[in-house]
Amino acid sequence: MKLQKIFTMIIMVVISTSSIFAGSLSGRxxxxxxxxxxxxxxxxxxPVCGAAHKTPPYRQSFIMNDEGYLKNVMVYLKDVKYDGKIPETQAVLDQNxxxxxxxxxxxIAGQELLIKNSDATLHNIHGLPKINSEFNFAMPKVVKQKTMRIDKPEHSILIKCDVHPWMKAYVSVFDHPYFAVTDENGRYEIENIPPGTYEVVAWHEKFKGNTLS
Structure with a gap:
């Protein structure tokens, strides 16, 4: 597996590999x-939203540190076989x-998704998948959590709040566990990769449709 570049547009995003060894892939x-x-x-x-922040927060759609490394890039293996179990642990999406x-x-498809409302205000969860069924339900301030499942693999499902239009999140549902999201320093790591040759894909919401092979 050799990583060179992704998202070649007017601007270019580069993915560099810091280490590739048996069963794991990591980089920035x-x-x-x-x-x-x-x-x-x-x-x-x-007012509840504004009071939750001492200073105005920034949009989450493009987060880059001072060294130029990107947060929130989804890196995953494509067309990899996985026969393991669905995790018993929950994926968590918080409204905070x-x-x-x-x-x-x-x-992973079929894994339970715990949706939390940590705010003292009304939110709603409006998911806009293209393969799975659309979902849309309210979470008043007295409703602190709900659970749901997304049954079919589908990449980058947009979830938004119709009450607060700036609220957006992306959830990718896979049929395997070989994926990772870059942290604030642009780092990612995928572990326990089975032997084989794979296509590595990197996705960022600002560069939709551009991937790395």
């Missing part, structure tokens, strides 16, 4: 080009400070 995702300016979120419409956390995550 670096952005090369003119980065978009940080934009703050206006939460004045809901009127923002989704995590902004990008992966889970």
């Amino acid at each position: 995702v670096n952005f090369q080009g003119n980065a978009p300016k940080k934009k703050t979120l206006k939460m004045d419409a809901d 400070g009127c923002m989704y956390s995590p902004h990008v995550q992966g889970m």
Whole structure:
């Protein structure tokens, strides 16, 4: 598995591999080009949202550190066979400070998704899959958690809150566990990879449709 570059557009995002060894893949995702300016979120419409932040928070759609490394890039193996069990642990999506956390995550088809409302205000969970069934339900401030499952593999399902239009998250549902999301330093690691030759894909919401083979 050799990683070279992804998202070749007017700007270029480069993925560099720090280590590839038996059963694991790790590296960092670096952005090369003119980065978009940080934009703050206006939460004045809901006093609860505004009061949750000492300073205005930034949009989560493009997060880059001072060294140019990108957060929230989904890196995964394509067309890999997996015969293991569905995890008993839950994937978690929290609504905290009127923002989704995590902004990008992966889970396995059939795994339970725990959706939390840590805010003292009304949210709704509106998922817009293209393969699975659409879902849309309210979470008033007295409803602190709900669980659900997404049964079919589907990449980058958009989840939004119709009450607070700035709230967006992406959930990728796989039929295997060989995926990772880059952290604030652009790092990722995929472990316990079975022997074989694979295509490695990297996805970022600002570069939809561009992948690395």
